[in-house]
Amino acid sequence: MSRKLYIKTYGCQMNVYDSERMSEALGGQGYVPTDRPEEADMILLNTCHIREKAAEKVYSELGRLKHLKAEKPDLKIGVAGCVAQAEGEEIMRRQPLVDLVVGPQSYHRLPQMEARLGSGAKVLDTDMPEDDKFEGLKGRTKAKRGPTAFLTVQEGCDKFCSFCVVPYTRGAEQSRPADRIMAEARELVEAGVREITLLGQNVNAYHGHAGDLAGLVRDLAGIDGLDRIRYTTSHPNDMDDALIAAHGEVPELMPYLHLPVQSGSDRILKAMNRKHTAESYLAIVERLRAARPDLLLSGDFIVGFPGETDADFEDTLALVRAVGYGQAYSFKYSARPGTPAMERKGQVDEAVKSDRLARLQALLAEQQAAAQEAMVGREVTVLFEKAGRMPGQLVGKSGHLQAVHAEADAALIGTIAPVRIAAAAPNSLKGELLERV
Ligand code: SAH
Ligand code: SF4
């Protein structure tokens, strides 16, 4: 009888991708995935360390798993991901029910680690070996899959923004060779994928192709059946001329870009070690929009970085007004162990952070609503992904990554169809299917 594996994923898309690959790797050990923890023989938490709240979730989830282990002593519990990397030994100390701790760079060793668990051993691996972990993992399963997929092309970060744990949890920047990525993309397309989102902590610092990320995007666009390409997350300083040009020239590259800026204050950007200014960011946005006028921008913001004054925060609001985002994520600064910003003077009061976050989010919500409203009456293409909540309705994404609902036959799932947008809500659009011409 096969054993069952339950994986719970926190954090960014790279964790989503890693969870898929871990599940496939453990498939070789006889595990089949389940979405019910109570029937699992192994539970893996794929964790995130980015903010304090994210990291705390792991310990509360482990607490909740206690009763399952009590009922089923053979149940194996593992912690993977960025908390595993950052706090591996502490997890083992704090939570004796944990059998396995595996850092993000060691997933290719999972099958061997799993084998050792059988004899009742506890296993911890938070090495950062030089080799490409994905090459040590099994090939992608051939099973039919949904029309969209993530594909990690780059890992790690050398930027060391002063607030961020990622360079410590994911290690140095590393790019996967282009031929391997092309092969994986072809496998995905054969399994039914029409849209691929290329992933990396700094995806535009990809150097595994002679033409960097732009070269890779152009090659991928040549794959028959791959109709849509996206990439995330980018750093403004790696937004080179070739990549900006690709946004204007490669029709498969979708008109949506997540380009975090974090703050609009040069003083704070300097303290964050971002190595760009508000002005240089705005200049990149302008060039991107010159290349692709309908580009929808998204961003990340941190409020209440140590030393942030009211005037600094006003600069952030001014930058947001200057850009006009279609979507954005914003966070209160969270002091993270081991990062330089944690040692800075001038930690901002929680109440001030909350107030600034509310003001920023109100402005961003206004911009998002305007961007949604601007779609009404327009014809777009939608890649239908699944049935909607209402009978007879399908849901999919526009090129601008907006959720679109439309009445359509289920046979259209996995296909791209023209739709006219009839109405807008803050987080979704309602469309009418158009006849194909
Ligand atoms: N590599 C990506 C994403 C990093 S994490 C990038 O550079 O954009 C995603 C977002 O979390 C960051 O963009 C930042 O806005 C936020 N973040 C990272 N560390 C944080 C911290 N210590 N406190 C609050 N937000 C943080
Ligand atoms: Fe973190 Fe900065 Fe690297 Fe993004 S670029 S992962 S925010 S250190």
Ligand code: F3S
């Ligand atoms: Fe979190 Fe690690 Fe991703 S800290 S955001 S899971 S890279």
